[in-house]
Amino acid sequence: MNWPVILNIAKTHLLTKMKSTATAALGVTFGIGAYITMVSFMTGLNNMLDDLVLNQTPHIHLYNEIEPTIDQPVSLYEQFNNSVQMISSIKPKNGQKKIHNALPILNLLKQMDEVKGATAQVRAQIFYLSGSIELSGNLIGVDIMEETRLSNMRDYIIEGSPEALNTMDNGILLGSGLASKMSLRIGDRVQISTAQGAVFPLKIVGIYQSGVADIDNSQSYCNLKTVQRILGEAQNYITDINIKLNNIENAPILAKGFEKQFDVTATDINEANAQFETGTNIRNLITYAVSITLLIVAGFGIYNILNMLIYEKMKDIAILKATGFSGKDVQYIFMSQAMIIGIVGGVLGLVLGFILSVLIDGVPFKTEALPTMTTYPVDFSVMYYVIGIVFALISTFIAGWLPSIKAKHIDPVKIIRGT
Amino acid sequence: MDIVLEAKDINKHFHKPKDFHVLKDISFKIFNGEFASIMGKSGSGKSTLLYILSTMDTEYTGELFLNNKLVTGLSATELSLIRNENIGFVFQFHYLLSEFSVVENVMLPAKKLARKSHQEIEHDAMQKLKMLGIESLALQKASRISGGEKQRVAIARALINNPSILMGDEPTGNLDSYNSDNVFNIFKQLKEEEGLSLLVVTHDEDFAKRTDYIIQMEDGRIVGKSSNL
Ligand SMILES: Nc1ncnc2c1ncn2[C@@H]1O[C@H](COP(=O)(O)OP(=O)(O)OP(=O)(O)O)[C@@H](O)[C@H]1O
Numbered sequence: 001m002n003w004p005v006i007l008n009i010a011k012t013h014l015l016t017k018m019k020s021t022a023t024a025a026l027g028v029t030f031g032i033g034a035y036i037t038m039v040s041f042m043t044g045l046n047n048m049l050d051d052l053v054l055n056q057t058p059h060i061h062l063y064n065e066i067e068p069t070i071d072q073p074v075s076l077y078e079q080f081n082n083s084v085q086m087i088s089s090i091k092p093k094n095g096q097k098k099i100h101n102a103l104p105i106l107n108l109l110k111q112m113d114e115v116k117g118a119t120a121q122v123r124a125q126i127f128y129l130s131g132s133i134e135l136s137g138n139l140i141g142v143d144i145m146e147e148t149r150l151s152n153m154r155d156y157i158i159e160g161s162p163e164a165l166n167t168m169d170n171g172i173l174l175g176s177g178l179a180s181k182m183s184l185r186i187g188d189r190v191q192i193s194t195a196q197g198a199v200f201p202l203k204i205v206g207i208y209q210s211g212v213a214d215i216d217n218s219q220s221y222c223n224l225k226t227v228q229r230i231l232g233e234a235q236n237y238i239t240d241i242n243i244k245l246n247n248i249e250n251a252p253i254l255a256k257g258f259e260k261q262f263d264v265t266a267t268d269i270n271e272a273n274a275q276f277e278t279g280t281n282i283r284n285l286i287t288y289a290v291s292i293t294l295l296i297v298a299g300f301g302i303y304n305i306l307n308m309l310i311y312e313k314m315k316d317i318a319i320l321k322a323t324g325f326s327g328k329d330v331q332y333i334f335m336s337q338a339m340i341i342g343i344v345g346g347v348l349g350l351v352l353g354f355i356l357s358v359l360i361d362g363v364p365f366k367t368e369a370l371p372t373m374t375t376y377p378v379d380f381s382v383m384y385y386v387i388g389i390v391f392a393l394i395s396t397f398i399a400g401w402l403p404s405i406k407a408k409h410i411d412p413v414k415i416i417r418g419t
Numbered sequence: 420m421d422i423v424l425e426a427k428d429i430n431k432h433f434h435k436p437k438d439f440h441v442l443k444d445i446s447f448k449i450f451n452g453e454f455a456s457i458m459g460k461s462g463s464g465k466s467t468l469l470y471i472l473s474t475m476d477t478e479y480t481g482e483l484f485l486n487n488k489l490v491t492g493l494s495a496t497e498l499s500l501i502r503n504e505n506i507g508f509v510f511q512f513h514y515l516l517s518e519f520s521v522v523e524n525v526m527l528p529a530k531k532l533a534r535k536s537h538q539e540i541e542h543d544a545m546q547k548l549k550m551l552g553i554e555s556l557a558l559q560k561a562s563r564i565s566g567g568e569k570q571r572v573a574i575a576r577a578l579i580n581n582p583s584i585l586m587g588d589e590p591t592g593n594l595d596s597y598n599s600d601n602v603f604n605i606f607k608q609l610k611e612e613e614g615l616s617l618l619v620v621t622h623d624e625d626f627a628k629r630t631d632y633i634i635q636m637e638d639g640r641i642v643g644k645s646s647n648l
């Protein structure tokens with residue numbers, strides 16, 4: 001194969017048909033540009049939403065489900081084994097919220113290789129007292145420094161800091177909704193009462209905002225010890241253990257293991273967020289469907305233009321063949337035209353996509369759910385650019401294939417006779 | 420003398436619109452350095468024969484030898500190489516690639532052959548153009564020169580790879596008598612100075628009479644061969 005000549009002829013054809021060439025190349029440019037922009041933006045959004053979930057949800061959550069004991073005392077009594085046992089009004093046992101042996105479990109978890117970290121929490125149902133009004137809500141006792149290490153909780157503390165809570169025994173990170181309802185600010189005091197009626201004053205050291213109104217209107221954070229004290233429970237009273245893993249893929253298997261090993265309920269993140277995957281998949285599907293549609297349109301453009309060109313260049317093809325160019329040579333001349341259109345259009349598409357992505361990346365975007373976010377999220381992954389150019393090459397290759405095969409089989413005798 | 424081109428019992432049929440026996444038992448030889456012409460009524464099969472001899476048409480029976488080598492039955496790619504290397508073809512209509520310059524048109528078959536460097540090919544092309552008296556047009560676009568000039572460019576292109584034989588299908592058919600004369604003289608000169616073999620289909624009696632001999636065709640048959648020497 002004699003590439004310099006073939007490319008030279010291809011180049012000359014393209015240059016003399018500048019308008020058609022430009023149209024065809026622009027088709028590819030828009031297709032690829034749209035793909036890059038969409039996929040970068042969509043993935044940026046996906047990642048943002050994933051982060052939202054991943055950072056607020058532990059990989060594995062251990063707690064005790066409130067449920068009646070399966071083995072009622074009567075079944076332990078051998079004498080009744082062969083009789084029909086009827087027990088009415090079974091109630092769950094008191095104090096079941098507590099995870100048994102929570103502290104040893106916590107220590108064990110922290111030593112496991114797969115586990116990045118584990119934090120203990122105490123959840124308490126309480127009332128926030130504001131004048132004569134009682135707002136019901138939750139108070140969560142946490143090891144705040146460990147929480148901030150393992151999740152991006154710090155991002156959600158919009159005023160104050162986790163350190164302030166850590167050093168202040170009676171401190172509270174108040175939910176932002178609660179703060180505005182009760183018109184409280186950092187430094188103020190808030191009174192809470194337990195279900196049993198005991199009242200405690202706490203000092204607001206920070207405001208917490210998750211972006212989810214329901215949570216912000218009811219939930220606040222205190223130190224683990226503070227909540228234990230409020231509930232009048234001992235240091236080993238722990239209702240929840242949140243676990244972060246090194247590899248999130250292991251969550252389902254480990255969760256099952258923990259359930260058996262520790263006799264607790266364990267939910268893993270995949271279980272908790274199954275719907276999330278679906279959303280991500282659908283967004284990806286839309287991105288690729290739109291991009292492929294655009295590329296198919298661009299492909300038809302190339303196909304059309306090459307067909308036209310071959311029709312116009314019938315005579316030239318006949319001459320080339322008469323002077324010793326083989327069918328393959330002629331095919332490669334037109335294939336290279338398609339590929340040149342594809343490469344030029346594709347590279348311009350990458351540039352266009354990049355520019356649009358940068359523009360989108362600069363558009364201001366504020367959401368309460370992600371306080372650290374100031375502009376639209378865009379994912380600049382090199383992978384999309386690689387996929388984009390491969391896409392462009394494949395589609396132009398397919399579009400160029402049929403016309404070039406036609407050119408290959410043109411019979412020079414027919415053309416020369418025809419004139 | 421060596422045989423450049425030999426046809427043995429060539430027969431060809433067209434099947435559409437109905438079966439038509441266009442070439443019947445064509446056999447003849449052309450020796451090295453001969454300048455032969457083919458004459459015959461319109462429709463007698465001259466062009467059809469020339470397309471077969473130039474290896475562009477492969478749908479025939481019989482055998483075709485080029486430089487004593489059988490070319491019948493070779494693959495399309497092998498045949499295109501043979502055309503590139505051994506056969507120069509000049510059409511009635513000056514087929515040039517209109518987007519290329521004159522010299523690029525001439526260089527194209529040599530670039531395809533790729534036996535010489537770009538400089539050598541360019542030098543050869545300029546030499547051929549000079550021989551045909553059109554070196555001043557070298558850098559013109561092929562679409563911007565006259566018919567007579569185009570035909571000379573086509574001849575230069577046919578000669579660029581120093582072929583064994585030059586074939587022409589009414590190469591002067593579209594030219595006035597002055598330009599026809601010019602083309603004839605070029606052919607004659609090529610035969611005499613370079614020892615080139617030529618086979619030219621023509622309707623021009625004067626032209627034919629000045630060639631070495633005339634092959635007469637009628638209804639797809641060779642009916643006579645008259646020497647002018
Ligand atoms: N593709 C074809 N299909 C069927 N018949 C054809 C085809 N091409 C040519 N013919 C017929 O074959 C015969 C020979 O044609 P050809 O072109 O070889 O004649 P020619 O001798 O070159 O005539 P002219 O002097 O007019 O150029 C003609 O009768 C023509 O009608």
Ligand SMILES: [Mg+2]
Nearest residue numbers: 465466467588
């Ligand atoms: Mg003819």
